[in-house]
Amino acid sequence: xxxxxxxxxxxxxxxxxxxxxxxxxxxxxxxxxxxxxxxxxxxxxxxxxxxxxxxxxxxxxxxxxxxxxxxxxxxxxxxxxxxxxxxxxxxxxxxxxxxxxxxxxxxxxxxxxxxxxxxxxxxxxxxxxxxxxxxxxxxxxxxxxxxxxxxxxxxxxxxxxxxxxxxxxxxxxxxxxxxxxxxxxxxxxxxxxxxxxxxxxxxxxxxxxxxxxxxxxxxxxxxxxxxxxxxxxxxxxxxxxxxxxxxxxxxxxxxxxxxxxxxxxxxxxxxxxxxxxxxxxxxxxxxxxxxxxxxxxxxxxxxxxxxxxxxxxxxxxxxxxxxxxxxxxxxxxxxxxxxxxxxxxxxxxxxxxxxxxxxxxxxxxxxxxxxxxxxxxxxxxxxxxxxxxxxxxxxxxxxxxxxxxxxxxxxxxxxxxxxxxxxxxxxxxxxxxxxxxxxxxxxxxxxxxxxxxxxxxxxxxxxxxxxxxxxxxxxxxxxxxxxxxxxxxxxxxxxxxxxxxxxxxxxxxxxxxxxxxxxxxxxxxxxxxxxxxxxxxxxxxxxxxxxxxxxxxxxxxxxxxxxxxxxxxxxxxxxxxxxxxxxxxxxxxxxxxxxxxxxxxxxxxxxxxxxxxxxxxxxxxxxxxxxxxxxxxxxxxxxxxxxxxxxxxxxxxxxxxxxxx
Amino acid sequence: xxxxxxxxxxxxxxxxxxxxxxxxxxxxxxxxxxxxxxxxxxxxxxxxxxxxxxxxxxxxxxxxxxxxxxxxxxxxxxxxxxxxxxxxxxxxxxxxxxxxxxxxxxxxxxxxxxxxxxxxxxxxxxxxxx
Numbered sequence: 001x002x003x004x005x006x007x008x009x010x011x012x013x014x015x016x017x018x019x020x021x022x023x024x025x026x027x028x029x030x031x032x033x034x035x036x037x038x039x040x041x042x043x044x045x046x047x048x049x050x051x052x053x054x055x056x057x058x059x060x061x062x063x064x065x066x067x068x069x070x071x072x073x074x075x076x077x078x079x080x081x082x083x084x085x086x087x088x089x090x091x092x093x094x095x096x097x098x099x100x101x102x103x104x105x106x107x108x109x110x111x112x113x114x115x116x117x118x119x120x121x122x123x124x125x126x127x128x129x130x131x132x133x134x135x136x137x138x139x140x141x142x143x144x145x146x147x148x149x150x151x152x153x154x155x156x157x158x159x160x161x162x163x164x165x166x167x168x169x170x171x172x173x174x175x176x177x178x179x180x181x182x183x184x185x186x187x188x189x190x191x192x193x194x195x196x197x198x199x200x201x202x203x204x205x206x207x208x209x210x211x212x213x214x215x216x217x218x219x220x221x222x223x224x225x226x227x228x229x230x231x232x233x234x235x236x237x238x239x240x241x242x243x244x245x246x247x248x249x250x251x252x253x254x255x256x257x258x259x260x261x262x263x264x265x266x267x268x269x270x271x272x273x274x275x276x277x278x279x280x281x282x283x284x285x286x287x288x289x290x291x292x293x294x295x296x297x298x299x300x301x302x303x304x305x306x307x308x309x310x311x312x313x314x315x316x317x318x319x320x321x322x323x324x325x326x327x328x329x330x331x332x333x334x335x336x337x338x339x340x341x342x343x344x345x346x347x348x349x350x351x352x353x354x355x356x357x358x359x360x361x362x363x364x365x366x367x368x369x370x371x372x373x374x375x376x377x378x379x380x381x382x383x384x385x386x387x388x389x390x391x392x393x394x395x396x397x398x399x400x401x402x403x404x405x406x407x408x409x410x411x412x413x414x415x416x417x418x419x420x421x422x423x424x425x426x427x428x429x430x431x432x433x434x435x436x437x438x439x440x441x442x443x444x445x446x447x448x449x450x451x452x453x454x455x456x457x458x459x460x461x462x463x464x465x466x467x468x469x470x471x472x473x474x475x476x477x478x479x480x481x482x483x484x485x486x487x488x489x490x491x492x493x494x495x496x497x498x499x500x501x502x503x504x505x506x507x508x509x510x511x512x513x514x515x516x517x518x519x520x521x522x523x524x525x526x527x528x529x530x531x532x533x534x535x536x537x538x539x540x541x542x543x544x545x546x547x548x549x550x551x552x553x554x555x556x557x558x559x560x561x562x563x564x565x566x567x568x569x570x571x572x573x574x575x576x577x578x579x580x581x582x583x584x585x586x587x588x589x590x591x592x593x594x595x596x597x598x599x600x601x602x603x604x605x606x607x608x609x610x611x612x613x614x615x616x617x618x619x620x621x622x623x624x625x626x627x628x629x630x631x632x633x634x635x636x637x638x639x640x641x642x643x644x645x646x647x648x649x650x651x652x653x654x655x656x657x658x659x660x661x
Numbered sequence: 662x663x664x665x666x667x668x669x670x671x672x673x674x675x676x677x678x679x680x681x682x683x684x685x686x687x688x689x690x691x692x693x694x695x696x697x698x699x700x701x702x703x704x705x706x707x708x709x710x711x712x713x714x715x716x717x718x719x720x721x722x723x724x725x726x727x728x729x730x731x732x733x734x735x736x737x738x739x740x741x742x743x744x745x746x747x748x749x750x751x752x753x754x755x756x757x758x759x760x761x762x763x764x765x766x767x768x769x770x771x772x773x774x775x776x777x778x779x780x781x782x783x784x785x786x787x788x789x790x791x
Contacts, residue, residue, distance in 0.1 A: 343693070343737055394739040395683060432687040462692030462737060475692040478705065483697050 002127050005036040005061040006119060007052055009043035009068035011098055016041075018102035020112040024067060027116040031123045035059050044074045049081040056085035063091045063126040067119050069098040088131030090576065090646055095122035117659050124658035128651045132576035137625045139225040139572055140325040143563050144169065146217055146506060149177020150196060150549060151541025151556045152330035153203050158560030160208035164567045167322065168203065169231055170213045171502065172261075174279035175200055177332055181262060181356065183363040183370075185549055186413040187444035193278060200280045214285050216502075218319065220327070220509040221599055223626060224536030225572045227324045235315040237286035238272070242310035245282035249302035249311065250274070258290040260367070263360045266375060267367035272302050272311075277365055286311075326563040327510060329520055329532070330540040330556070331503045335495040336391045340398040344390065344464045344493055350375040351471060352464060354495040355386075355410055362417065372422055374490055377469065381489035383426040384418065385473050386411050387461045391496035393432070400496045400517060405546035407494035408435045412448040414492065419452035428455045428486065430475055438548070457484065464491050499543055511597065512537045519545050530559040538562050577646035578627035579634060581620040583608050585641035588618035592633035592642050600626035601633060669754065670714040677750035681712040683740045690734035690744040700724035704734050704744040711747055725752045730784040 006028040010016035021039040029037040036059045040048050043066055055061055064087070066078045071094040079089035097115040105111035143159050145152045148170030156166040168175065179185075180200075182192035203209050212231055219230040253270035260269040262276050271290040274282060292299035293313060303311040335356055338346040346352045351374045353361070364370035373380055388407055391399035408431070415427045434456070436442040448454045459478040464471055473486045499518040507514045512532040513521040520543050523531040530539050540559040541552045566572075581592070583606060593601040600623045607616050620642065622633075633642045634649065643649055664672065674681065690704040691697055702710060702722045710719050719725070725748055734744045772782065 389687070389739070393685060395741045396739065399739060432685065458688070460687035460689035460692055460739070462689055462694070462733070476688050476697065476703070476705075478686070478688040478691075481703065481706075484692075 002033045002063040002129075003035045003059060003061050004031075004033045004063040004065060004123055004126055005052070005055045005059060006031075006034055006038075006065045006067065006123065007043050007048075007055075008037070008039040008097075008119070009048070009066065010039065010041045011069060011102075012041065015068070015098050015102045015115075018105055018108060018111045019097055019115045020108060021115075023112050024097070024115045024119055028065070028067075028119045028123065031120060033063070033127050034123060036061060043068050044077050049077065052078065052081045053085040056082065056087055062087060063093070063129055065093050065095060065119060065122045065126055067095040067097045067115065067122070070094075070096050070100075090132040091126065091129050093122040093126040093129065095119045120661065121655040121658040124654040125651045128648070128654055129646070132645055134576045135574045135624060136571040137223075137225050137574050139567060139569050140227075140323045141165065141567050142167070142322070142324050143326045143328065143567065144217075144227070144229055144322070144324040145328045145330055145540075147177070147330035147332055147500075147541070147543070148172075148175030148211065148213065149330060149332045149541065150179040150199070151332065151543075151552045152177070152328070153199050154553050154556035155328050155330060155538075155540045155560045155563070156209050157199065157203055157206065158557050159563050159567075160203075160206045162560070162564040163208070164564065165208050165210070167210045167212060167231075167324075169215050169217055170211065171216050172275060173214045173236070173273075173283075173285045174275050174281070175203065175211060175213060176276070176279070178356075179549060180276060180278070181264075181359055181363075183359045183366075184413060184417060186409045187438070187440045189413070189417070197278045200278070204280045211280070212320070213281060215320075217506060217509065222323070223598065223628065225325050225566070225569075226625075227327055227536065229322055229324060229327070231320045231322065233318040233320060234285075235288075235317050236283065237288065237291075237312055237315050238283055239310040239312050239315070240281060240283050242308045243283045243306075244308050244310075245274075245284075246307070247274075247284075248305050248307070250284060252301050252305045254299065254301060255290055255292050258287060263367045264354070264357045266357055266360055283310075286313075325567050326536050326538060328538045328540050328559050328563060329503070329506060329510070329512065329543050330559075331500045331506060331543045333497040333542040333546075334500055336400065336498050338391070338493065338495060341390060341493075343462065344387065344491065345466060345471070346493060349464075349466050349471060349491075351489065352491045352493065354493050355407065355414065356495070358414055358492050362414070372418065372425075379489075380422070381425055383486075383488040384428070384490045384492065385461075385464075385471075385486065385488045386415060386427070386429040386492045386494065387464075388429065388431045388494045389460065389496075390493040392494075394496075400498060402517060402546065403435065404494075404497045405435075406497070406548050409438070409441060409444070409548065411492075411494050412436075412445045412454070415454040416444075416448040416452045419448075419454060426455070426488075427453075428457060428488070430457050430459060430461045430473075432458070432460055438550075459484075497542065497546055503543055510534060510537050519543065530555055530562055536566065574625060575629055576624075577629045577644065578624045579622045579629070579631070579642055579644050581622060581637075582641045582643070583617070583619045584610050585639050586617070586619040587639045587641070588620070589638060590620075591636040591638060592620055595632045595636045596627075597630065597632065598626050598628050600624075600628075666714045666716045669716040669720075670711050673711050673716065673719075673747060673750040673754065676753060677743070677746040679708075679711075679743050679747050679750075681708050681742070681747075684708045684712070684742045685740050687739060689737050689739060690742070693733040693737045695731060695733065696724075696727045696729050699727040704728075704748070707744050707747045707751070708742060716751075719751045720755055722751075724748065725755065728752075729781055731780070 025037045083089045095118040142165040215233045218232045222228045255271035259265035274284045288294040360366040392404040459476045461475040463474040470487045475484045512534045538559040540556045728748045
């Protein structure tokens with residue numbers, strides 16, 4: 001029989017204000033096996049832990065129940081306290097009487113009754129607990145970063161600088177991401193490429209960093225410390241070892257009618273292309289869907305003009321398999337599609353553009369060589385209207401519920417830059433709220449208004465209509481309570497951002513959780529902001545939530561530190577609460593193998609001794625390093641052979657019985 | 662039956678099914694409204710007037726007879742507030758208190774006007790004959 005000690009925590013008033021802790025102690029003391037019960041103001045404090053250690057020694061306790069907060073908070077604290085007093089840490093059970101009880105109830109009677117029941121269930125469970133030994137698993141000293149934008153680049157650089165190997169996998173032909181598409185950056189107005197390209201070059205030149213561009217993660221297996229990842233290197237049709245990046249192939253390519261993704265479709269590109277001049281690697285790819293050679297078999301101009309003989313039409317996709325200790329997701333964002341916002345005439349008028357398109361128009365390497373002009377007739381605008389919150393802060397299905405966070409600042413930036421370079425252009429910004437929390441941000445916005453004369457009007461625009469070669473903007477000035485009907489030459493929509501649509505696929509492969517907006521979920525909103533709840537998966541940049549460049553870089557560094565902290569370990573302690581199969585009960589049906597999401601179960605022919613009968617049977621075998629203790633197999637098993645250590649069927653049923661008593 | 666303004670405001674919310682707290686005061690309803698210039702109290706103000714229980718002003722407002730029920734505000738509101746339904750509810754309240762319909766089918770032909778969009782008449786008939 002176990003000798004059980006029960007410790008009830010007040011958690012200040014968090015628990016004690018709603019739960020009568022003295023009554024919980026009294027009730028727990030009457031349970032079978034309980035030889036000690038007491039309460040204390042803060043069990044997690046040094047003094048509280050000492051009480052547990054002393055009680056273990058004085059009363060020879062073999063099992064501990066702590067009635068306190070969620071095990072996510074302090075299970076480890078109490079396990080360590082128990083271990084220091086000489087008992088197995090897995091002989092500790094937590095009854096969560098805070099999150100599951102005091103915080104959600106108002107009535108003291110009800111809450112106390114529930115706390116007693118929760119304590120009883122934990123006591124019933126610990127009665128059946130058995131000591132468990134944690135094992136160890138290896139740590140592969142290499143990290144994978146998915147996404148080669150500023151988030152991924154910064155994370156990779158910081159990990160590599162700490163001395164660990166890092167691979168970056170980037171879907172497009174070059175690293176650089178969204179930041180490479182931007183012209184200037186707020187609030188200092190430095191040129192985006194000027195501050196980004198040195199980092200791209202540094203990453204490419206770093207001896208610890210390997211960059212896979214035009215590549216995608218295809219399969220992920222394994223677990224924290226030892227993930228196995230298949231990376232598909234899509235066929236570039238250009239031999240990277242031979243290409244000199246001279247660019248002649250792109251000039252001579254006769255197929256030049258493909259919308260240029262980098263310029264957001266504002267102009268066209270050739271079928272063989274590098275996305276932008278500073279691309280890394282500076283090696284083009286052939287877009288096989290646009291290439292005449294691939295479509296008709298005739299052409300081959302690029303191969304003829306290539307002095308280096310680098311064009312390879314026969315090249316095939318290649319799968320690289322590599323092991324990693326940690327994986328960082330840095331998949332970034334895109335702007336939402338505007339097909340549901342017809343009132344702004346985006347799909348009908350070429351002079352209604354998104355802010356990201358304006359970045360390309362303003363950029364010297366963009367479709368207009370940096371000259372501000374309308375896409376319809378290439379005339380310089382005399383008046384421009386900016387509309388904020390297009391698709392952000394929407395309660396309806398058309399847009400996103402969240403604030404995209406970056407739009408207020410980049411709109412102020414655009415307005416300011418245009419007024420600076422083209423002082424004769426009238427600039428009007430329609431806003432709902434101007435949100436500028438950030439260092440030097442509000443000052444920046446005020447400068448746009450006060451020094452550059454940008455006209456800010458409070459009120460969302462109702463409609464933009466084409467009127468001759470002009471655009472008619474219909475809105476209200478909510479401060480003046482006046483209708484505004486304004487003719488303008490260009491309208492710029494501050495379009496909501498959303499996580500890169502590929503993130504769902506990646507999150508599924510990594511078993512990392514995502515929220516309803518497809519942002520990856522952090523382990524704790526405040527205290528673990530760069531870690532996914534899935535061990536070994538880390539988050540960097542906008543894939544976790546809207547953020548600007550300074551925040552992205554800060555978060556990228558934080559994710560890198562977490563990765564380094566993991567890779568620096570010689571080995572990891574594994575969770576001993578894993579599945580175990582009883583070979584004498586196993587009927588070899590494979591049900592468990594089919595439901596296991598971690599590939600931890602395999603079948604083997606094994607000689608068993610069933611009550612003196614020796615025979616070879618096909619039985620399940622659990623790889624305890626791969627098993628995450630989810631329990632799916634224990635439910636699937638029809639013969640009751642599969643059980644989860646620390647959460648056995650007997651223990652769970654004992655808890656249920658105790659609750660229903 | 663006499664109701665306080667607070668009770669009337671609650672009734673308007675109940676009839677319309679509108680939760681005025683959802684409004685983020687962006688003004689897109691007024692910005693979309695084709696009858697904006699004709700109104701003394703504008704669509705976005707309807708939301709805050711009901712929220713603040715300033716119902717008397719709404720009952721006396723000429724805006725309730727200027728709303729075309731075109732539902733542009735309902736379509737475009739990013740917060741799904743449905744201001745036109747509020748206006749409709751205020752109209753209903755006035756009509757009910759008058760104790761009769763404002764418009765009968767017999768009156769429609771004499772109101773026909775070349776200049777008038779037919780939709781206006783159709784929606785006027787609908788809203789005045791509740």
